[in-house]
Amino acid sequence: MKTGQLKIKGYCSISNNRVILNDTLLMEDPGSDFSTFLKLAYKKMVTNYPKFFKMDDLSKLGFLAADILLKPMIRDSEMSKNIALVFSNSASSLQTDRKHQESITDRENYFPSPAVFVYTLPNICLGEISIKHRLYSENSFFIFNHFNVAYLHDYAMGLITTEKADEVLCGWVNCDTDDYEAFLYLVSTEGNIEHHKEEIIKLYTTK
Amino acid sequence: MNSTYLSYNNIVSSLGFDSPTVVKNMHEGLSGITLIEDENLFPDPFYASVIDSHYLSKAFKKLGRNGGYTRLEQMMILSLGNIITASGVELTDRVGLILSTTKGNIDCLDPKHHMPPERAYLGTLGHIVKNYFGFATEPIVLSNACVSGLLAIAVGKRFISQGTFDQVFIVGGDVVSNFILSGFNSFQALSPLPCKPYCKQRSGINIGEAAASVLITKDNNNLPAEAVEILGEASCNDANHISGPSRTGEGLYRSILSAFKEAKVGPSHIDYISAHGTATQFNDEMEAIALNRLGLGSVPLNSLKGYFGHTLGASGLVETIVGMHSLYHNTLYSSMGFTELGVSQPLNIITAPTVRNLDCFLKTASGFGGCNTAAVFKKLGS
Structure with missing residues (x-):
């Protein structure tokens, strides 16, 4: 069993039309709507992943935040890494659920699409990240009414101390009717920030 | 590491409302899958395993809390209530609650549903179950596609090993809805006949509905025989x-x-x-x-x-x-x-x-x- 205090190796947030990586504002575009902002962030962050455009908004948001955070740390993209993904939010995949519901409500205008339906699960976002970064690791998607630091903290610690994962990418990725927010942090045995509930809350609220 | 056990358990399904009845029916070769004709669920007749609505509401009414609960909530409350009572576990701050579901009250998104669409928030479902029984801890809802139920057992075990809880109640459930049927049908994944896993003549899935509950505990006293x-x-x-x-x-x-x-x-x-x-x-x-x-x-x-x-x-x-x-x-x-x-x-x-x-x-x-x-x-x- 690995012992000792765990650390936070890095964190990334995308909210209020700003992208922040480890205390550094990478970009902002206050005027644009959410989908325009996502496209802009995709370009500016040199994402270069055409599959991105097939994703729903939740997957795009989580994918971008994970990519911005992991890219500088992963040198060999083909090497498999044991980074578990533990995400949470309050709206699950409801934005896409509403879209699928619209396509089946009216019998005269019935057009359910597999390309939409597949995104009616929040963990698809984790699948997208796993494919991009070759992560054959654990995926868990939790739903809480609010960011629940206590559960995420204990769960990430458990995964590393029992050697189920070397590192855990944790956080909150939410898309709802008039709100979006991504905050991800990487729990590791190395880094400069202590993996404490208070520290995580501080990073989450001062972003 | 301390051992963890699967203890009291319940299944609410078309094959019965408790685990022994369900298993006995399986042993006798009964299947819960039938041909359903219900245009509110799907335009054409389809095979699915659906719980009898009259039987469900009769069982739920016995609990003495009528009205105000969705079909899924009734199934989950019936299932979980059964094992909370059987186990006699007191719901302290050392007892966790995990809900496993892919779509929760997704049927409430349908404009024809009598509940408001906000009922489809999974966190709301978690709190309805929590408040019904008076759990002292925040509910953990796990929504991880079709592995949710088994992963919930792993998650419960880990929270116990990590020291967050001593015992965890897990309840999982999903209902047959037009949302799910139309989606799987758009993938051409629905079988036109009762499903035939691993068989040469298999032609896809049947959707079913059920709620199931299990207690995970590190206490090796007070375990049922099938633990x-x-x-x-x-x-x-x-x-x-x-x-x-x-x-x-x-x-x-x-x-x-x-x-x-x-x-x-x-x-x-x-x-x-x-x-x-x-x-x-x-x-x-x-x-x-x-x-x-x-x-x-x-x-x-x-x-x-x-x-x-x-x-x-x-x-x-x-x-x-x-x-x-x-x-x-x-x-x-x-x-x-x-x-x-x-x-x-x-x-x-x-x-x-x-x-x-x-x-x-x-x-x-x-x-x-x-x-x-x-x-x-x-x-x-x-």
Whole structure:
């Protein structure tokens, strides 16, 4: 069993039309709507992943935040890494659920699409990240009414101390009717920030 | 590390409202899958495993809290209430609550539904269940496609090992809805007939609805006769495709390998495999490949989808609970719907109820997003 205090190796947030990586504002575009902002962030962050455009908004948001955070740390993209993904939010995949519901409500205008339906699960976002970064690791998607630091903290610690994962990418990725927010942090045995509930809350609220 | 156990358990399904009744009906060869004609659910008649609404509301009314609860909430409350009472566990701040569901109250998004669409928030569902019983801790809702139920067991065990809780109640559930049927149909994944997992004539899945509950505890006192120890569990992604399984079964292979490692067992210790077996072409083939890569092709195996349909967020729980009873009765139950092997690798499909000494079983699940979960359970005192 690995012992000792765990650390936070890095964190990334995308909210209020700003992208922040480890205390550094990478970009902002206050005027644009959410989908325009996502496209802009995709370009500016040199994402270069055409599959991105097939994703729903939740997957795009989580994918971008994970990519911005992991890219500088992963040198060999083909090497498999044991980074578990533990995400949470309050709206699950409801934005896409509403879209699928619209396509089946009216019998005269019935057009359910597999390309939409597949995104009616929040963990698809984790699948997208796993494919991009070759992560054959654990995926868990939790739903809480609010960011629940206590559960995420204990769960990430458990995964590393029992050697189920070397590192855990944790956080909150939410898309709802008039709100979006991504905050991800990487729990590791190395880094400069202590993996404490208070520290995580501080990073989450001062972003 | 301390041991953790699966203890009191319940299944609310079309085959009965408690685990012993459900298992007895399975033993007798009954399936809960019937032809349903309901245009509110699907334009054409379809095969599914649906709970009788009159029976459900009659059972729920007995609890003395009429009105104000959705179909899924009634199923979950009935199921969970049963095991909270049976276990006598006091709901202190050391007792967790995990809900496993893929879509929760998704039927409330339909404008025709009598509940407001806000009821579809999964956190709301969590709090309704929490408040009904008076849990002292925040509910944890896990929504991880079709591995949710089995993963919830792994998550519960880990929170206990980590010291967050001493005991965790898990309730899983999903309902048959026009949302789900139209979606799976758009994938051309629905079978026009009762499903036939691993069979040459298989033609896709049937959707089912169920709620199932289990208590996870580290306390080895006050366990029911069918209790099992959780020896090991793991969950690995295919890193391959979001809506189709890996052709090599990579994630499932890794999940089983990793669960075996934690359980300190190998293929020779496994007496029975309760597999996922949705009866789609790709899923069943993928499982056959992954299991054979591990040398598990000759272990007796069933899929229970032919009894319950695919109950989504409940399936992993329902199937694990049946596995517990299978061990307790030393009986392997038939893989309903199977006649002739239709995958490229050998599998030892159970075709008739068989009495045999059983000690240890492997449960697996796989789902959209490329997720896979495996867990190994062992009978107590063996």
